[in-house]
Amino acid sequence: MIKKAFWTTLLVVVCLVSSLWFFTPTANAFTQEQKLFLESWRIVNRAYVDESFNGENWWFTREKFIKKPMRNRQETYGVIEEMLALLDDPFTRLLRPKAYKSLQVNTSGELFGVGLQISFDPQTQLVEVITPIAGSPAESAGIHPRDYILEIDGIETSTLTLDAAAEKMRGPIGTTVSLTVENHDRDADSVQTLDIVRDRISLNPVYANLDERNEEAIGYIRLNEFSANATQEIAHAIMDLDAQDAQAYVLDLRNNPGGLLQAGIETARLWLDQGTIVYTVNRQGTLGSFEANEHSMTDAPLVILVNQGTASASEILAGALHDNSRAVLVGETTYGKGLIQSLFELPDDSGIAVTVAKYETPNHTDINKLGIEPDYIVAQEPITFAQIGTKEDLQYQKAIELLTSNSLVADVF
Numbered sequence: 544m545i546k547k548a549f550w551t552t553l554l555v556v557v558c559l560v561s562s563l564w565f566f567t568p569t570a571n572a573f574t575q576e577q578k579l580f581l582e583s584w585r586i587v588n589r590a591y592v593d594e595s596f597n598g599e600n601w602w603f604t605r606e607k608f609i610k611k612p613m614r615n616r617q618e619t620y621g622v623i624e625e626m627l628a629l630l631d632d633p634f635t636r637l638l639r640p641k642a643y644k645s646l647q648v649n650t651s652g653e654l655f656g657v658g659l660q661i662s663f664d665p666q667t668q669l670v671e672v673i674t675p676i677a678g679s680p681a682e683s684a685g686i687h688p689r690d691y692i693l694e695i696d697g698i699e700t701s702t703l704t705l706d707a708a709a710e711k712m713r714g715p716i717g718t719t720v721s722l723t724v725e726n727h728d729r730d731a732d733s734v735q736t737l738d739i740v741r742d743r744i745s746l747n748p749v750y751a752n753l754d755e756r757n758e759e760a761i762g763y764i765r766l767n768e769f770s771a772n773a774t775q776e777i778a779h780a781i782m783d784l785d786a787q788d789a790q791a792y793v794l795d796l797r798n799n800p801g802g803l804l805q806a807g808i809e810t811a812r813l814w815l816d817q818g819t820i821v822y823t824v825n826r827q828g829t830l831g832s833f834e835a836n837e838h839s840m841t842d843a844p845l846v847i848l849v850n851q852g853t854a855s856a857s858e859i860l861a862g863a864l865h866d867n868s869r870a871v872l873v874g875e876t877t878y879g880k881g882l883i884q885s886l887f888e889l890p891d892d893s894g895i896a897v898t899v900a901k902y903e904t905p906n907h908t909d910i911n912k913l914g915i916e917p918d919y920i921v922a923q924e925p926i927t928f929a930q931i932g933t934k935e936d937l938q939y940q941k942a943i944e945l946l947t948s949n950s951l952v953a954d955v956f
Contacts, residue, residue: 801855881911
């Protein structure tokens with residue numbers, strides 16, 4: 544009888560210990576800092592495009608990182624960033640409150656700084672220029688697409704996150720920031736330090752005019768980025784140019800780094816009457832698509848100008864019109880960003896950008912890290928904003944040649 548009681552007690556103790564071993568604290572047991580971390584983990588767990596999480600056991604990552612010190616918000620941000628770094632995806636990143644607010648402004652308003660669109664080159668581990676914004680202090684200083692920003696005010700960018708680098712380049716109008724820049728050709732003598740005065744950066748995405756210097760009136764439209772009002776502004780430009788009897792169009796997407804995916808899709812619908820605009824592929828491999836809606840604004844011949852600064856939503860638009868035989872591409876191979884990010888807001892006004900899908904052009908071409916090769920490759924030395932559309936703009940001149948050559952236009956379109 545005593546032996547039986549002993550074994551019963553032992554069994555109860557073992558069960559109790561086992562239940563404690565697998566006990567997971569309830570939500571109320573976590574601190575506010577831990578809750579912010581866990582919400583970040585859950586967002587990535589639900590949405591990230593790579594179901595293997597770059598080979599990481601994402602549940603084990605949660606259990607490991609929740610034990611790290613998170614005594615204040617800065618420590619918590621550091622833990623979140625350390626966790627996200629395991630994905631080896633520069634586009635999936637934490638946006639601290641200032642950076643998150645700036646990104647929202649960047650798609651709809653104005654900001655103050657040098658006017659650079661930047662990315663992170665995973666191969667070189669350097670901050671890379673996608674493009675300077677037209678008319679910005681950065682463009683005036685001679686910074687070009689594919690240049691590397693090595694230092695900002697003496698701080699090596701290799702020690703900064705992408706958003707921290709962007710934040711350091713922003714600032715009040717009239718203040719100066721020092722950038723150490725390496726030219727994209729990476730010549731030995733290509734590193735220079737530039738002192739650039741910050742200014743208000745205009746985010747009006749569209750510039751348009753009618754070129755009447757040729758046999759036919761050509762409508763020229765330049766789209767700087769896909770902000771919230773981009774499609775509406777493009778539509779206005781087409782209506783205005785059509786009213787001026789534009790016979791053909793040049794759509795300039797050079798140095799357009801992208802922006803809002805939906806703006807790229809809606810802009811494609813302005814030019815495309817039917818057909819697929821883009822395919823998206825999520826983490827389960829499920830294929831989705833966006834289609835034209837039979838409401839294009841014009842069927843006039845169209846040439847699209849692209850270069851190495853043409854990225855993301857710009858590549859979606861160029862790929863859609865090209866693969867549907869709606870436009871001819873002229874210029875240089877595009878940037879090659881075939882990934883789609885979504886923004887998720889966190890409770891403290893910070894946010895997380897998460898790569899949620901990849902995309903394919905209508906011909907099922909995956910352009911990530913490859914870019915889109917134009918129909919007519921025309922090399923172009925960097926030119927200023929004032930030289931666009933002039934004789935120095937060789938890519939534009941090629942577009943005009945194609946649009947005014949009736950036999951070639953007939954073959955292409």
